[in-house]
Amino acid sequence: MAQTVAPPETAERVPPLRRRRRELPWPLNIYQTAVGKKYVMAVTGVGLLAFVIVHMIGNLHLYEGPTQINEYAEALRDLGGHLVPRTLILWVMRIGLLAMFVLHIHSAWSLKEISRRSSPRANWVSGNKRYAGGQDYVAVNFASRTMRWTGPIVGLYVLFHLADLTWGWWLGDDYIRGDVYHNVVESLSSIPVAIIYIVANVALSVHIYHGMWSAFQTLGVNNPRFNHLRRGLATVIAGAILVGNLSFPIMVQAGVVA
Amino acid sequence: MSAGNGSGSGAGSAGNGHQATLRLRLRIWRQAGPDEPGAFLDVDAHDIPEDCSFLEMLDIVNERLIEHDVEPITFAHDCREGICGTCGVMINGRPHGPEKATATCQLHMRKFRDGDQIVIEPFRAASFPVVKDLMVDRRAFDRIIESGGFISAPTGTAPDANEIPVPKDVADFAMDAAACIGCGACVAACPNSAAQLFTAAKLGHLNVLPQGQPERWRRAEAMVETMESFFGSCTNHGECTEACPKEISLDFIAVLNRDYLKAKVKNRRLASQA
Numbered sequence: 001m002a003q004t005v006a007p008p009e010t011a012e013r014v015p016p017l018r019r020r021r022r023e024l025p026w027p028l029n030i031y032q033t034a035v036g037k038k039y040v041m042a043v044t045g046v047g048l049l050a051f052v053i054v055h056m057i058g059n060l061h062l063y064e065g066p067t068q069i070n071e072y073a074e075a076l077r078d079l080g081g082h083l084v085p086r087t088l089i090l091w092v093m094r095i096g097l098l099a100m101f102v103l104h105i106h107s108a109w110s111l112k113e114i115s116r117r118s119s120p121r122a123n124w125v126s127g128n129k130r131y132a133g134g135q136d137y138v139a140v141n142f143a144s145r146t147m148r149w150t151g152p153i154v155g156l157y158v159l160f161h162l163a164d165l166t167w168g169w170w171l172g173d174d175y176i177r178g179d180v181y182h183n184v185v186e187s188l189s190s191i192p193v194a195i196i197y198i199v200a201n202v203a204l205s206v207h208i209y210h211g212m213w214s215a216f217q218t219l220g221v222n223n224p225r226f227n228h229l230r231r232g233l234a235t236v237i238a239g240a241i242l243v244g245n246l247s248f249p250i251m252v253q254a255g256v257v258a
Numbered sequence: 259m260s261a262g263n264g265s266g267s268g269a270g271s272a273g274n275g276h277q278a279t280l281r282l283r284l285r286i287w288r289q290a291g292p293d294e295p296g297a298f299l300d301v302d303a304h305d306i307p308e309d310c311s312f313l314e315m316l317d318i319v320n321e322r323l324i325e326h327d328v329e330p331i332t333f334a335h336d337c338r339e340g341i342c343g344t345c346g347v348m349i350n351g352r353p354h355g356p357e358k359a360t361a362t363c364q365l366h367m368r369k370f371r372d373g374d375q376i377v378i379e380p381f382r383a384a385s386f387p388v389v390k391d392l393m394v395d396r397r398a399f400d401r402i403i404e405s406g407g408f409i410s411a412p413t414g415t416a417p418d419a420n421e422i423p424v425p426k427d428v429a430d431f432a433m434d435a436a437a438c439i440g441c442g443a444c445v446a447a448c449p450n451s452a453a454q455l456f457t458a459a460k461l462g463h464l465n466v467l468p469q470g471q472p473e474r475w476r477r478a479e480a481m482v483e484t485m486e487s488f489f490g491s492c493t494n495h496g497e498c499t500e501a502c503p504k505e506i507s508l509d510f511i512a513v514l515n516r517d518y519l520k521a522k523v524k525n526r527r528l529a530s531q532a
Binding site: 013014016017018019020026027029030033034035036037038039111112114115116117118119120121126127128129131132133134135136137138139140144145147210213214216217218219220221222224227 | 285287296298348350351352377378379382383384385386387395397398401447448449450451452482483486487488489490491492493494495496497499500501508509511512513514515516517518519522
């Protein structure tokens with residue numbers, strides 16, 4: 001069919017799905033792109049992961065006894081010593097964490113929407129494409145497929161966790177402000193609460209297992225010298241967080257911490 | 259690309275009778291046009307020689323459909339030796355079928371068993387509209403290439419061979435990326451319909467070589483942004499690499515991400531950062 005010339009109107013038969021809006025000034029224009037959003041997701045993810053690790057290690061003071069963990073909690077408020085007003089650094093960190101959470105969730109949501117609009121028959125919740133005859137996945141794993149489920153589970157759990165142990169909404173008279181040890185034992189000795197903590201922390205570890213490996217890839221941290229270590233590192237860190245965080249509800253339920 | 263009613267290798271029956279043959283239950287996607295509804299057509303494909311390729315199997319099916327005055331199934335194909343990137347369908351839920359590093363045209367029917375059901379569907383993505391049946395329009399890839407898949411080269415007499423020194427490792431890396439045939443299996447395999455692996459392969463092959471340096475950062479920016487206007491967002495599943503008939507590595511996507519951010523930060527008015 002070499003003799004036929006393609007009619008010119010076919011050039012735009014496949015129009016772009018989206019056109020760029022007005023470009024914002026640098027560096028905000030980076031966040032206007034999908035790869036830029038993915039960077040923000042990776043960087044905030046690494047920041048939140050650092051918090052999760054420090055939080056888990058700090059909580060190990062629980063096993064040293066009431067005095068030690070309560071002193072640790074008090075020390076967090078006194079960070080910076082006499083150089084800065086009391087709780088200032090704690091509040092700076094809290095606001096930073098909140099900002100990272102907001103950016104992490106916003107980038108995840110908007111990237112999901114980009115993928116959903118690019119994918120035929122995509123499910124509104126997961127944004128993933130569906131084949132009429134089904135798709136036979138090879139490389140995906142449980143963690144990577146469930147990021148859009150484990151993420152919201154962890155998000156809701158964070159709100160529950162704050163209401164439970166920071167604001168003391170339902171412990172009522174049993175909530176003693178500043179007595180971390182007492183509050184933790186009081187809360188986690190309830191079986192439904194312990195189950196919530198266990199389920200949410202399993203979701204968190206699964207999320208980290210894919211998220212951390214994925215962050216290396218997104219940030220372009222790629223080198224044949226250490227590429228084989230990336231998956232291992234993600235597994236070790238997700239595993240350490242799982243063991244550490246699950247130990248608290250389990251040990252309280254077992255009566256080791258009482 | 260031409261409609262697949264062509265090179266009929268084994269019209270009708272298995273021929274000489276010595277060959278082992280298969281009887282397959284095919285479920286083939288039929289769709290009259292881009293905006294028409296589609297549905298699976300069930301075909302009882304008997305006497306399919308084991309030695310024929312997947313496309314030759316479709317040729318045989320088409321010959322029989324023509325004999326019964328049914329319109330043949332449209333599918334894209336060209337070189338039939340795995341180097342042009344024209345063919346490609348979803349076979350039992352995998353782009354290019356179950357064999358690793360194999361394009362549809364290089365997949366042989368001996369990889370299937372007698373009595374198997376084979377579901378054949380076109381590659382899916384919002385920017386890969388179905389032209390007809392199993393053929394999809396992949397011109398969105400052309401838009402990505404146009405936006406940066408080129409280098410500036412002086413015209414005139416041909417330069418001497420090996421005039422520009424390229425380290426062997428770099429040449430190998432660029433060659434691994436250049437192996438991409440642009441078939442679209444990566445987009446088809448991706449749950450997000452992202453074209454990261456294709457774009458990363460094109461960027462990887464030009465961006466690491468000395469010849470590609472003058473446009474390196476402009477290229478990274480332009481190709482990624484054109485890609486994003488058509489396709490979804492990568493979530494690092496790795497499904498693309500598994501589907502790729504040329505086994506393009508996920509590492510190229512990391513290079514794409516790194517080059518794109520650098521491109522967004524560099525001051526191109528400095529020769530050292532151009």
